[in-house]
């Protein structure tokens with residue numbers, strides 16, 4: 001029996017599926033290096049991959065060693081995450097009872113939404129922002145209440161307050177992806193005053209400072225999400241965590257699949273915390289490259305740059321040549337993220353890389369279009 005969803009009528013196996021899932025558009029992920037290299041017919045090592053806000057340095061040597069030396073991959077990880085929660089508590093300064101680790105902060109986003117969202121419940125997001133809030137809301141059967149950011153990508157706190165009665169939670173990334181700006185002073189109090197579950201996603205906070213995690217034990221409706229994907233270069237292992245009111249942490253520990261993060265991610269997270277001094281030196285190097293890249297791009301005068309506190313630079317191109325610039329860079333093996341949706345018309349996001357990668361990007365940008373094809 002063939003399956004079909006034509007004209008909204010599901011047949012075959014899809015007739016058994018939750019109707020709201022048939023309308024999902026899916027998440028637009030980035031493509032892996034080997035796929036890009038094969039498409040271009042060049043070696044993977046020649047690809048400059050600045051489209052995923054990944055850490056170009058890879059895991060710390062201590063982490064690689066710990067993964068190689070570990071002997072218990074045949075065992076399930078501790079479902080109570082005891083060692084991990086203790087280490088994360090020491091790293092964040094917030095009690096272990098507030099901490100839940102997961103398979104990337106993506107898993108925490110999904111768990112939180114499944115915990116609070118019932119069919120048709122509203123979740124506020126403030127676009128342009130990270131796509132997983134909308135994606136996971138829709139998977140959970142919820143409804144996105146969109147309160148777009150204002151000029152300069154600040155939060156519209158009045159708009160959020162007005163929309164709050166139609167929602168159960170709000171998700172805000174700080175610094176925001178893709179625009180790079182952190183939560184403005186005073187905005188957090190306005191968000192908390194709505195009484196919604198306020199989720200502050202600090203995926204990039206090691207690059208910016210200014211975490212609000214220490215406030216979690218004093219607030220009933222504040223959750224902070226963190227990840228090892230960016231500062232500790234563990235994106236491929238899926239290693240994230242949330243800091244939340246103890247009662248919510250207990251609930252998530254009850255409802256989550258018992259063995260996430262997997263044991264390799266656990267080993268790597270613990271080793272990365274031991275190696276944090278070296279990893280933070282690399283974070284500093286990435287911040288230095290972000291500044292160098294911003295300064296160099298500002299001179300090009302073909303784009304408007306927005307101040308970024310994260311590991312990337314965000315720009316709006318003039319003259320509608322975002323797509324052409326993106327394609328021109330790609331032909332030279334340099335991959336950056338191109339956006340052309342409402343609020344993100346003709347925009348590019350450049351992840352900060354190594355000094356050599358910045359040089360390759362700048363060289364590629366300065367080439368006249370006719371020389372690059």
Ligand SMILES: Cc1ncc(COP(=O)(O)O)c(C=O)c1O
Nearest residue numbers: 104105106173177203227229240
């Ligand atoms: C704002 C934000 N939150 C979360 C994530 C995903 O984090 P993780 O890799 O821990 O799932 C990203 C990844 O780019 C992000 O930009």
